[in-house]
Amino acid sequence: MITQAQFDHIMAERIGALIKRERKRSGLAQDELARRSGYSRVTVKKTEDGRTLPRLPVLFALLWELDCTQSVWDEISRIDACLRAQMKREAA
Numbered sequence: 001m002i003t004q005a006q007f008d009h010i011m012a013e014r015i016g017a018l019i020k021r022e023r024k025r026s027g028l029a030q031d032e033l034a035r036r037s038g039y040s041r042v043t044v045k046k047t048e049d050g051r052t053l054p055r056l057p058v059l060f061a062l063l064w065e066l067d068c069t070q071s072v073w074d075e076i077s078r079i080d081a082c083l084r085a086q087m088k089r090e091a092a
Contacts, residue, residue: 001090001091002083002086002087002090007083007084007087008053009053010083011053011079011080011083012047012051012052012053012054013050014050014079015047015050015053015054015059015076016047016048016049016050016051017048017050018072018075018076019044019047019048019062019063019066020048022063022066022068022072023044023048023066025066026066026067028065028066030044030045030048033062036065037058037061037062037064037065038061039058039061039062043058044062047062059076
């Protein structure tokens with residue numbers, strides 16, 4: 001069964017990979033994304049590395065500065081929904 005801590009870890013890894021993918025697509029360095037978003041390079045790096053699950057303001061700022069399309073937001077929602085469904089199935 002997936003615990004809440006495992007859920008958070010998986011979400012952090014997947015969101016981090018998604019942000020890294022979108023940052024590379026946009027051609028920005030971590031330093032530049034940090035500057036544009038108003039967060040530190042350490043925050044960007046920890047997020048991309050999946051070491052921290054970003055708070056909503058951080059997530060929104062990063063995705064906004066990366067000019068992400070609706071499909072990226074939908075992808076995050078699908079990741080969350082799939083993990084929650086798995087947790088529910090395993091709890092039953």
